Amino acid sequence: MTKKNELLxxxxxxxxxxxxxxxxxxxxxxxxxxxxxxxxxxxSFPGNYxxxxxxxxxxxxxxxxxxxxGELPVEHPYVPTLLYLREGPALLKALLSLRRTxxxxxVDGQGILHPRRFGEACYIGVHSGMPVAGVAKSRLAGRHRxxxxxxxxxxxxxxxxxxxxxxxxxxxxxxxxYVSPGHLMDLNDALNITLQATGxxxxxxxxxxxxxxxxxxxxxxxxxx
DNA sequence: GCGACAG
DNA sequence: ATCTTGTCGC
Numbered sequence: 001m002t003k004k005n006e007l008l009x010x011x012x013x014x015x016x017x018x019x020x021x022x023x024x025x026x027x028x029x030x031x032x033x034x035x036x037x038x039x040x041x042x043x044s045f046p047g048n049y050x051x052x053x054x055x056x057x058x059x060x061x062x063x064x065x066x067x068x069x070g071e072l073p074v075e076h077p078y079v080p081t082l083l084y085l086r087e088g089p090a091l092l093k094a095l096l097s098l099r100r101t102x103x104x105x106x107v108d109g110q111g112i113l114h115p116r117r118f119g120e121a122c123y124i125g126v127h128s129g130m131p132v133a134g135v136a137k138s139r140l141a142g143r144h145r146x147x148x149x150x151x152x153x154x155x156x157x158x159x160x161x162x163x164x165x166x167x168x169x170x171x172x173x174x175x176x177x178y179v180s181p182g183h184l185m186d187l188n189d190a191l192n193i194t195l196q197a198t199g200x201x202x203x204x205x206x207x208x209x210x211x212x213x214x215x216x217x218x219x220x221x222x223x224x225x
Numbered sequence: 226g227c228g229a230c231a232g
Numbered sequence: 233a234t235c236t237t238g239t240c241g242c
């Protein structure tokens with residue numbers, strides 16, 4: 001199964017070259033704007049298509065202020081380090097269908113905490129021009145010290161000796177998440193926004209709601225509000 | 226050469 | 233991601 005991915009990676013070498021080009025467009029810099037509307041995007045695979053959802057919340061009240069979904073046929077298998085080929089386009093479709101443009105976006109995956117500095121969050125950032133951060137449930141790359149399981153604490157994660165992201169504990173005694181900037185923000189911004197958008201669960205609210213919306217059924221517009 | 230490997 | 237019931241713990 002691991003060998004299969006090696007074969008796919010070889011077959012996908014052209015996409016890797018493209019990925020290296022796109023990585024040059026990523027801009028990591030401090031976010032100046034004040035954040036109020038935070039969006040979360042996630043996808044599910046209910047068959048032969050990708051079903052993506054985007055949900056925007058007001059971090060001041062945690063109310064959902066907008067949501068949208070987008071579906072596209074599946075065109076790629078899952079290949080580690082090339083996740084965006086499989087679900088990126090659908091995520092963008094849902095994100096760009098929102099009526100209210102969010103200040104920042106959280107993606108269910110890695111930002112620059114990636115072997116080639118270009119995770120799914122970078123893809124969404126470069127293609128939307130919006131500030132984006134990646135929040136992954138598990139590790140793809142990098143080394144780090146174990147994190148103390150106390151909400152708000154984190155440890156830096158390095159790839160090739162370079163600081164790329166952080167392992168952040170979003171709740172006491174719960175498995176931490178991997179946070180990294182994807183575009184137009186830095187690591188501090190990504191950490192602050194992730195914590196600001198986190199409610200009573202391990203996963204930040206925008207992502208939890210997007211995951212839920214992507215999972216159930218619906219058409220191709222805003223759900224109800 | 227042998228593992229590891231987001232969702 | 234997806235296939236799936238009950239169950240241990242705060």
